[in-house]
Amino acid sequence: MKLRLATLLGDYPGARAVRNGTVKSPLFELDICDAKVSNRVFPRVVNSREFAVAEIALVTFFQARAAGRPLVLVPAVIGAGRHQHQCLVYNAERSGPITPETLAGKRVGIRSVGQTTVTWVRGILQNDHGVDLNAVRWVTFENAHLDGFADPPGLERAQGDKPLLDRLYDGELDAAIIGTGLPDDPRLKPVISNPLQAAREWTLRNGAVSINHMVALDADLARERPDVVREVWRLLCEGKRIAAEPRVEGFDLTPFGLEANRASLALLLTYAEQQGLLARPLTVDELFDDTTRALEMAPHTDNTETTV
Template sequence: MTDYPAAGPVTLATNLADYPVTRALKSGAVKSELVNFDFCGPKIANQGFKPMVREGKFDAGELAIVTFLQAKVYGKPLTLLPAVVMARGQHHTINYNVARGPLAPKDIEGKRFGSRSYSVTTGVWVRGILKDEYGVDSSKVTWCTTDDGHLAEYQDPANVERLPAGSNVEKMLIEGELDGAILGGDLPDEPRVAHLIPEPQKVAEAWSKKHGMVPINHLFVVRSDLARQRPDVVREIFRVLKESKAQGVLSGGIDPVPFGVENNRKALETIIRYSYEQKIIPRLFTVDELFDDVTRDLV
């Protein structure tokens, strides 16, 4: 248990990357008299997710939504705020080796596809979209991974194969050792690799318009000790995040980083369902049970 000051300002060890929604906060353009953010996380924020859920390393910061769902399953003392800091279309992240022959989405059943880990949030979104939009049964794909998930307690399902230590998924994809792969970044500059879903940006935009949401990657979380002891601090964190967002995110169209439970309900319901269907979590959560009595009412 971590004890925080009963009143007055607090300093919070925080893992948070630079995004349009966070830039004003991190630059100091948005300030708080109650919260001092010590931005001490790694340069690549997702490298702090495993220490956060396994060691309780940070007081606050961003966390992948699927990692949070698993953390809740295993009783990790983290409290979710309805504040999205990173979201994006996911259709561009799944690719295949064209030298092994043409592939349509449904054709990946029976194939070997690489991914950093099975439970990575991008992968969960992609597999869910492939199921809903293209009828793909991802349990019939062998998912070849280089890393375990963020939660030590989680065991991958039977259709997940751990690659030998030192394996590089992108290299294996290019060299034809894998049929395809989910890659977090842009398509490699390599003629042997192509998007599984043609015109993925256009398709992703149409998907978001159809469903009224952008797939959530990361939201803000705090230690549950902080949430219990200092709800005023949690409200202040939400306030400054919201102010920072207002300075960095253009309005109009579908909000890519919604704040508030209701604005995130549909996306959260979807990623909960995808996580359950893919054996990432053992039961379906309701959206409301992801939040506590304070964070549930933040708007």
């Protein structure tokens, strides 16, 4: 009898063939969670053992791993890959121009201090623009996904249920970090000028891309069934191949394999530690176990089960 693996995997181009059964395994069936937005399920991934296979935001995974939660990472980037420099915006109708150099004292809205996009942007501001993060008035709207994690000191919590974007439009916030769902609105201008060019230069300088989500496995499953781990990896690789996602200015924003992601993971770990988000320091290799650490993209073979 096939295993049934409780799975959280968003409906992204690279995951679609896995979700709809175009690629499947003789070892197991994936019981896909029907959540419309994966990040709303991330607390269940790190606070219970509900899922055997799960998409997870990287900073959430780092926090869970540092706290000893039984999860291991698979080096497969999942989701809509993007640069992050354009995600910090201000409302030019209410204020501005705002630049990294003028952020001190400004009220900047963030969904959560542990949000991966927020960690990337704050790290870029601190390390590339010399911004003193403690001089900015960060306004949060949600707790971290991991139970028991307390926000670092110095943050403000928004009062009431008025959405972040409405507060930015109304002038209650000077700026905001907005990832998925950033409106195409001419009033919203990037704080980092020429953000796509800045992101390209940042990527070349660091040899990294600002990845957000990967796949995690239950640690016991990974230890006891390395054959299942390798099959999960095979399906993810086939899904990526089928999607044939275009490169952005030559960059693969959803890279697979540990070495392809090592520099990005190391940099994000540095940012997370600088920002006080981890219970203890972590190395890149600690995120994986012996099986997942060895996974690399393989040439296409003819033994992949497909449906038409």
